[in-house]
Amino acid sequence: MDPRLQRRVQRYGWDRAAASYEQYWMRQLEPAQAGLLAMAALIPGQRVLDIACGTGLVTFPAAAAVGAEGAVAGTDIAGSMIEKGAGEAEARGLRHVSFDRMDAEDLRFEESMFDTALCGLGLMYFPDPLQSLREAFRVLRPGGRFAAAVWGRRSRCGWAGIFPIVEERVDSEVCPMFFQLGQADLLERQFMEAGFENVRVERIETTLRYDSVEDAIGAAFVGGPVALAYSRFDEETRAGAHADYVRSIEPYRRGTRYEIPGEFVIAGGTKPMEIAAAAFSKRAGTADA
């Protein structure tokens, strides 16, 4: 997929998903976000960058961990996500948290500004995840830590049928790289290629629990990565896609509820204390969505 198109699909898709994202995904993503924060091991006073922060489900716990003497910058490509996070920060009176719309592959920050960078369930959506890792590396101080969480292997994610079901109806790939980073040791290798050392990777098995078929459908189609494509379906196309998806998750139905298996991969690495000057250079900016 053309990178600019992919950025646009992500930006406007997540704009649509923003309103229902927490309703459908907050509970389901909690194990990945907790694992990510544990991997980052934040301490009071740190300056933290949260890349692809969404509504702030990682940003706010990070802000609590670093305290008011620290600072957390949340960035995301989708304006509605950023607005939601900024509104919440204001409502909570948090002055050490900021939200800005920004492409993960082209961070508008100076080098070495942050002690820690985080990216919760975002890397799979970027056209060039390695470039975003290089950007995280650039903006971290030497000795700073980067931690990321992605979905694991397709064969371990019982809801993976959603992608072919939607793609069949839109003539293009919706999320070409979605499960790639969760394969074998790819994430670990990308961390090392970006320059990180002491790289550590963990896999977490999880279960996505839905109280009803409507919840399972809403999470898959409305609150997540296929929201833009889905918004353009007419009623008949929606009904067909729902029926195919419900069939694909039938093995995980428990009466009227669903327990769908999933897998997360959490990776962490450190920017070396001694690095070649070339590693600081910033690539020419990517054309934004």
Ligand SMILES: C[S@@+](CC[C@H](N)C(=O)[O-])C[C@H]1O[C@@H](n2cnc3c(N)ncnc32)[C@H](O)[C@@H]1O
């Ligand atoms: C599944 S949400 C994760 C949000 C949050 N980190 C969390 O854990 O709840 C994925 C986020 O990635 C963002 N995203 C997708 N492509 C992006 C890009 N190229 N640059 C920055 N953010 C991007 C989306 O807008 C969306 O908010």
